[in-house]
Amino acid sequence: MTSAVKPTNVARVSMLLRSNLLMDSVRSNSVDLLKVQNQLSTGLKIARPSEDPGAATSIMNLDSLIERYKQYQTNIGQAKDYMDQTDSALSQSIKLVGNAHTQALDALSVASRSGGIVDFDSYIPIIDGIIQSMVSQGNSVCRGSYIFGGQNNTVPPFEQTNGGVLFRGNLSELEARVSAETQQGFTVNGQEVFGALSSQVMGIEDLNPDITAATPLSDLNGALQEGIRKGSIIVSDGTNSVTVDLSLCVTVGDVINKINTAASAATLPADRVKVTAAISADGTSLSLTPTVPAGNITVNEVGTGYTARDLGIHLTVGGGAGVLLAGQDVDARLSLTTPVTALHGVGGAGIDTINGLIITNGQTSKTIDLSTATTLDDILNAINHAGLSVRAEINNAGTGINVLNQLSGSEMTIGENGGTSATDLGIRSLTLSTLLADTHAGAGLHNANAIIRITDSSGASANVDISTATTMKELIDLINNTVGINVTAGLAAVGNGLAIKDDAAGAGTLSINMVQEDNYHILDQLGFAVGNRSVATGGTLKGNDINPIMPDGVFSHLIALRDALTHNSTTEVSAAGALLEADHTNLIKMQGIIGSKTQSLTTRKEHTEENLLAANTLRSDIRDVDFTEAITRYQNLYTALQGNLKTGSQMVNISLLDFLS
């Protein structure tokens, strides 16, 4: 009732004063009454922000918080839909894989009962049907998006093609914001569920790119392997020093420009820091060169910074007059824009871009031409767009390239095209360092007690005991070191696989044979199939790549089962059946993971609901009117108005004139 305060400290009351006061008090009473009436009719304590600015800003903040919570709930709901759809697709898949496994067992049991007469033809359509159903489960859709496609969810992630199943999806998860701080992934990718990509990481070698002016600082691991923590450094030439703020630098070029600009910033030449920064000649580090003979360079951190150390140029005691400060290796990571010329390659001598490489996936073989590639991006493009259903990408550590096979049921090999391109890029499928135990999709080369016999074209022959070899290099060395035959073993110069060249120049043929019957698979295992075990003089016996890459998942195993049934091979059926059993277990495990993810979303949803309720309650406390209080106030104001009107009307009405006759 603040506005009802009226001045009364007067000595004389005039008619106008009385009526004005009455008018004012009736007016302010009415205004107050209107406000309370408005509060009662709207249920809101505050109609305009200016009535209580503090409360109004709280309400507005709460409003936006409430809106966000509602949005989080919608997002969680959507994510849950995805999860539910995923769960249902998984249930179906489990049934299908279980069925395939049962069919395999059934086929084996029928075979065992039929006394060695094996005819699995009737099972093939069943397995084909299962494969088709699995593909359609893999292409399950939720809200218009393919749930197993990752971020590439506008096209069906699985397609039956070239006798295999091609995975077109992407492994990145879709994320939804479920709280102010958290984004939750709500998809599982085709790789996790179906093992749709070859899991083998091929590019294990560090390609060790040079730094260039354009290399982003965020692509450097830094001399301490902690990245580059940007801050200021103090550069001194022994006489003058300058603090260089590198906090806004983005690239290596920025750092060099910043240092050089700061060094020459002083107006008087005498005050300048006589140092020039540049990228070192070997391209791995920064270097600072004194520009006067007496210059003795030091570089220090400012405060507790790490910038100079991360950049590999921290030097507290100068190396002496005129000595160049050669920085430490800042270890650049690969990026799409890394120039091919900046790549040191596995051998350290750069990348052979002239010859290119040969990639074979299943029946398709392509030569990848790298001659026009200028950046790593170009190399990846050349591989990815060759139509081979393979995908090349930079590995997570940024040290090398991974090439993945997207076609389940198909084997991929990567070899040379007469040069060293694949080796330089570190993506050759079979290399000298390949462990024999890892070959044949992890089944390994069974070279225990393995002795092979090589006969060169001059007719000379020798036994080679390869049982001690553990790597391809050791295997090759064992052949090359064998006395008595004139051959050179190595990896194929074109394509991939073990190659044995005849150097004897005799009249006969170069041939390879097994020695011990108990290891009659060894030649097959080395890649020399029947019919590929001899070659004319001067020729080269070329084995197949024994380390091809194939996705190791449900589709591969189903296809393997189908092929085994086609071959009527009980061994293969049994092997495929075992793999499918493992897949079955894996799928059940995945379903469990989905279940727990769904559970966490449910918990999140409940939590958000609680938050929403709390925010709504708080807003109501601030914004909504307390009806008891408002009604009481209304009553008070009404009484005051009544009193006002009554006394006012009487006082205004009465005058001495009434009593004069």
Place this chain on the structure above:
Amino acid sequence: MGLINGALQIGKSGLTAAQSGLMVTGNNMANAATPTYSRQQMYLAPTQYTEVVPGKYTGTGVKILDIRRQVDDALNGRIRSASGDSASNLVQQQALSRVEAVFNELTEQDISSRLNDFFGAWTALQGKPNDSAQRNIVIQQGQNLTNFVQETRTGIKNIQDDLDSQVRFQVDQANALASQIADLNRQIVTSEAGRSGSSSALRDQRDDLLKQLNESINITTREVEGGSVTVYVGSSPLIQYSESRGMTYVEKEDINGAKLAQVVFADNNLPMELTSGKLHGLITARDTQVGGIIGDIDTWARGVISEINSIHSLGRGTNGYTEVTGLNSVDDPDAALSDMDGTGLPWAATNGDFYINVKDQTGNVSSKKIHVDVGMDGSDMTLNSLVTAINAATDPDGPGPLTRNIQASVDGANRLHIEALTNGYTFTFSGPENQADATNVLAVLGVNSFFAGQSAADFSVRTGLTSDYVVAGNSVEALDGKGDIAGRIGSLASTGVASFNGQSISDNYVSRMGEIATASKAAQDNYTAADVVLQTLEAERQSISGVSMDEEAIHMVTYQRAFQGSARFISVVNQMLDEIMALVR
């Protein structure tokens, strides 16, 4: 005879006095409801004594000493200044409550609700980035937001324009008042002709005009000899005797570039020092308050445009561009893009990288990194050097398996233009993986942006932005399912941004609203306080100058009785004369 004659004179003076008294009382009663009226009071005194017998004296009647207005000039001065303050505060309060009404906050139809919906749409897009319906919702919510911001700004601008026209009107009115006061000065001096204070009505009239003038502008007055008042505004005289210097206005540009009236003396166009009064209130409301709010909402819109475009410009929609032209022209294509004075743009480019990804007909994508150098080697990137850098990186004749078939140029309006030279080639933009390495140069130039405009006045969703070009992800691989950019924009609702010194877009808006609400409340409180002061003073004035009917009734009875007494006395004297005349018979 002298005695009788003298007695008749006494009676006559009594009759005159009582009659006059009744007239004063009657006049007072007649003006009891005239707000500006100051009651008059008659002052009587006995006339000179005369010697009836030697050495003995008696009075000769009553004389009217004075009929005076009951006024306290000092109090009137205080009322004038209080009414000036009150008027100033009232105008400000009214203006700010109109502004509040335009913002319409705390309802469902306000900027903050639209802002929430806008960010909500982006957050939803993050989870379904390939959904073209959701992309359209984002555009729709963007339009809802920008339309409302524009409407709000227009609404506030209208208030400012209205205040400005009120200023112009008030100046004319005050000018007329000043002329009338100057005229009254002349009349009062002439009519009083040395009898100071005798022209009550004229003075009341002048007091009223001064009060009215004071409601318009802050004046101080000084009465000079002869009854005229000199009126000052600040330390400069406005009215001297019968001369008013006059006041008028000149056009002046405010901080937001609006042409507004500035109040000046008519004779020399020098600005008036306004400290209270309606004009002061109008000008304060127009320039400081409403003008400040317009500036505020412009700054906020600029920040929103910059923050959202900085993210949006470095990502791709479902389609690539075959050509694109920046929305923003620079004044000088050779000016550093970090120099806002040189470019004439409200944003400065920052140091960092962006990528142009060129896609050929078969789907090969080649990315080119463009480094924008700001503050590194002393020569910052300009629009021309940016064009050179893009063309160098995407040289159509250069090596590489992809023909880098795009070309950048500066168009006739000094805007960045990029186009694919070969049919079937498209290009997109993306940012570095490390967000801190990104430059905002594309946002500054208005390329691949979501919003267009440079203030709240032209804040809009980019014309021609279709769902295909709404950026949801920062993906060079053309993955429609990547929603990271949408997620980042959505989270701007609650994450701090550089444009607002670490405050989030919503928080910044709310705190600006809080300031407006506080200013509005302060204006209300100020008005209430000033009004209480004014009412107190008015009550005091009424207490001194107002007419009380009871008092006047008493006066009336008194004068009536005095009149009756005097008349009776004359009748007695008459009888006495008759008696004497009878002696003669």
